[in-house]
Amino acid sequence: MKVQALVLIVGIAMLSFGFTGTAQRKNASFAEKLFARATADDFMNEEACGECHPSVVKNFSASPHSALVSDSKLPLDKQGCQGCHGPGRIHQAEENAEVISYTKLSPKESSAACLRCHEKTMSESHWKRTEHARADVACVSCHQIHTDTENGLAHASVKSDPRTTVLDAKVDPKLMLKADEATLCGSCHPTVSAEFRSANHHPVPEGKMACSDCHSAHPSKNGVTTQDMFKGKCVTCHTEKAGPFIYEHDPVAGFTGDGCQECHRPHGTNNPKMLNSVTRGLCAQCHTDKLAQHYPGQTCWNSGCHASSHGSNSDPRFLKP
Numbered sequence: 001m002k003v004q005a006l007v008l009i010v011g012i013a014m015l016s017f018g019f020t021g022t023a024q025r026k027n028a029s030f031a032e033k034l035f036a037r038a039t040a041d042d043f044m045n046e047e048a049c050g051e052c053h054p055s056v057v058k059n060f061s062a063s064p065h066s067a068l069v070s071d072s073k074l075p076l077d078k079q080g081c082q083g084c085h086g087p088g089r090i091h092q093a094e095e096n097a098e099v100i101s102y103t104k105l106s107p108k109e110s111s112a113a114c115l116r117c118h119e120k121t122m123s124e125s126h127w128k129r130t131e132h133a134r135a136d137v138a139c140v141s142c143h144q145i146h147t148d149t150e151n152g153l154a155h156a157s158v159k160s161d162p163r164t165t166v167l168d169a170k171v172d173p174k175l176m177l178k179a180d181e182a183t184l185c186g187s188c189h190p191t192v193s194a195e196f197r198s199a200n201h202h203p204v205p206e207g208k209m210a211c212s213d214c215h216s217a218h219p220s221k222n223g224v225t226t227q228d229m230f231k232g233k234c235v236t237c238h239t240e241k242a243g244p245f246i247y248e249h250d251p252v253a254g255f256t257g258d259g260c261q262e263c264h265r266p267h268g269t270n271n272p273k274m275l276n277s278v279t280r281g282l283c284a285q286c287h288t289d290k291l292a293q294h295y296p297g298q299t300c301w302n303s304g305c306h307a308s309s310h311g312s313n314s315d316p317r318f319l320k321p
């Protein structure tokens with residue numbers, strides 16, 4: 001009897017392990033589950049896709065992604081059309097229902113299907129923590145995999161506002177973005193876009209810089225999270241502004257406040273030199289004691305005064321370089 005009871009207990013334990021396994025698989029994405037139940041026979045010769053989707057097949061061969069997944073040495077589930085859309089025979093057998101449609105799936109499921117192959121760029125947990133993932137932005141909100149040969153690469157749902165003075169900047173076709181970054185990112189961030197239209201701005205609309213010089217659109221291998229979406233240190237490009245100086249100015253050196261942003265807007269403003277303000281208020285936000293008694297000129301940095309407000313090698317009051 002005892003032995004039987006033991007067997008029963010072990011049996012129950014094994015069953016519950018079984019259940020945990022199933023529960024974990026339930027958390028798997030739609031794409032993972034679809035591939036998990038496929039056998040080699042479920043993958044079909046992809047020439048057949050073209051019989052029903054002729055224009056898609058034709059356009060795909062023009063996509064930079066085409067060559068990357070066409071190697072016949074790749075495992076079946078990472079190869080060709082079916083590496084992205086799932087096994088063809090399952091798609092056929094179930095009345096075209098069980099197919100990975102990147103636009104019809106939820107943003108979360110859609111992105112998970114891309115991430116099956118892009119673990120090297122970022123893991124799903126990295127991605128999930130970004131502001132973009134949390135706001136239901138998907139990989140295909142920014143990337144366009146099938147080239148639209150009729151409308152060109154930079155086609156799409158992203159329409160330029162005809163009133164805009166933002167010019168189309170260049171875009172690397174290998175990245176398969178829906179448009180250049182000024183247009184693409186600007187389409188969802190119109191206030192930022194407007195800042196780039198002000199008189200003094202970083203030359204993003206002119207195509208000399210991209211949003212991604214300063215921001216990570218998504219995490220990289222080293223797992224940048226929400227908080228780090230600002231990746232560009234101003235000084236990687238403006239080295240000379242940060243010294244080191246013999247006489248450092250606290251906010252420039254980063255000891256006080258938000259660094260460069262204490263005095264500058266990062267995108268653009270109508271003020272010269274992209275300053276937050278062109279009045280003494282810029283400096284008086286910290287030097288409150290100077291507001292009432294120290295009033296020699298309109299700005300503090302006009303010529304003859306604190307003209308070296310980033311720091312100085314000769315003067316502790318920043319009057320000279």
Ligand code: HEC
Pocket residue numbers: 044046048049050051052053081082085087088091096099100101102103104
């Ligand atoms: C016998 C015809 C046929 C074949 C072969 C076929 N499909 Fe389909 N496919 C369809 C039909 C019909 C639909 C449903 C279209 C719809 O709902 O608009 C569909 C839908 C799709 C969708 C979803 C489209 C969407 O709206 O997002 C994808 C992706 C897709 N097929 C990919 C493939 C791939 C990849 C292959 C080859 C492995 C393939 N199909 C083979 C007929 C076919």
Ligand code: HEC
Pocket residue numbers: 046049050053056057060065069080081082083084085102103140143144145146147
């Ligand atoms: C790298 C992943 C990937 C590969 C490989 C791929 N597709 Fe797609 N496919 C997508 C994405 C993403 C979309 C959604 C639209 C877009 O971003 O271009 C899509 C859309 C589609 C659609 C729906 C199109 C529409 O306009 O409604 C069909 C059908 C399709 N693909 C078939 C194919 C066929 C056939 C192949 C092989 C020749 C293929 N795909 C290869 C990712 C892929």
Ligand code: HEC
Pocket residue numbers: 065068069077078079080083084102113114115116117118120139140143145174175176
């Ligand atoms: C079947 C596997 C597979 C799937 C699914 C897949 N990709 Fe890829 N993709 C690759 C491979 C392989 C490369 C080339 C090597 C690399 O960059 O990892 C690539 C490259 C890329 C590149 C260009 C990288 C560069 O450095 O030029 C982008 C962008 C990209 N994929 C986006 C996507 C998006 C968006 C999706 C989902 C719609 C997706 N991929 C789905 C396999 C895949």
Ligand code: HEC
Pocket residue numbers: 111114115118121127132137138139140141142143175177181212216217218220
């Ligand atoms: C907000 C827009 C946006 C979204 C959403 C987005 N990307 Fe990107 N992606 C970009 C931009 C811009 C670049 C090029 C600049 C860069 O590398 O930072 C890029 C580059 C890439 C590259 C090539 C460079 C690299 O880091 O390896 C891959 C691969 C890629 N994206 C895949 C994806 C996948 C997979 C997803 C979804 C999980 C995704 N992207 C979501 C905008 C986006």
Ligand code: HEC
Pocket residue numbers: 131132135137141142181184185186187188189211212215216217229230
């Ligand atoms: C499809 C729309 C869409 C596109 C395209 C898009 N974003 Fe976003 N972005 C969002 C949403 C929604 C949020 C969530 C917070 C918000 O509403 O501003 C966000 C958040 C952000 C944040 C964080 C904001 C914060 O308050 O901390 C940054 C930075 C950002 N995006 C930069 C970019 C860049 C750079 C690109 C282009 C590579 C881009 N976005 C493209 C929709 C988009």
Ligand code: HEC
Pocket residue numbers: 181182185186189191192193196202204209210211212213214215230232261266267
């Ligand atoms: C010169 C570097 C730089 C460039 C180029 C840049 N940004 Fe920013 N951006 C910043 C900094 C710095 C912040 C403030 C970050 C903070 O306060 O955490 C910021 C904040 C943001 C925010 C969140 C706060 C807000 O102002 O709404 C969004 C969204 C954003 N940027 C989008 C973009 C887009 C879209 C582009 C391209 C059109 C772009 N940025 C280009 C540096 C830059």
Ligand code: HEC
Pocket residue numbers: 200201202203208209213214232233234235236237238260261264265266272273274275
């Ligand atoms: C990827 C390189 C890069 C990064 C990062 C960068 N900048 Fe710039 N910055 C430029 C370029 C290019 C110009 C335009 C120079 C020109 O037109 O001569 C510029 C111009 C400026 C100007 C205006 C100069 C003028 O004469 O009007 C200021 C101020 C400025 N940047 C501050 C910043 C701040 C603050 C940051 C960080 C938030 C930053 N930059 C990050 C490249 C960069």
Ligand code: HEC
Pocket residue numbers: 234235238241242249251252259260261262263264273275301307309310
């Ligand atoms: C305490 C306020 C303050 C801080 C903090 C500050 N700046 Fe400035 N910056 C100024 C003022 C004021 C000017 C305008 C000087 C002028 O017109 O002579 C200026 C001008 C500039 C210019 C244009 C210079 C030129 O020669 O035309 C650049 C580029 C710049 N700052 C970059 C930066 C960077 C990068 C940081 C952070 C490391 C930074 N600034 C931090 C106040 C500041």
Ligand code: HEC
Pocket residue numbers: 249250251256257262263282283284285286287300301306309316317318
């Ligand atoms: C974010 C705060 C902040 C801003 C904005 C700021 N400063 Fe300062 N500044 C400091 C701090 C902190 C020190 C060093 C401690 C101290 O003595 O007050 C300092 C020191 C100085 C000194 C050295 C003399 C002294 O009082 O020790 C001068 C001169 C100066 N700042 C001028 C300026 C000018 C001009 C501006 C505007 C372009 C400005 N500051 C904007 C925080 C700021």
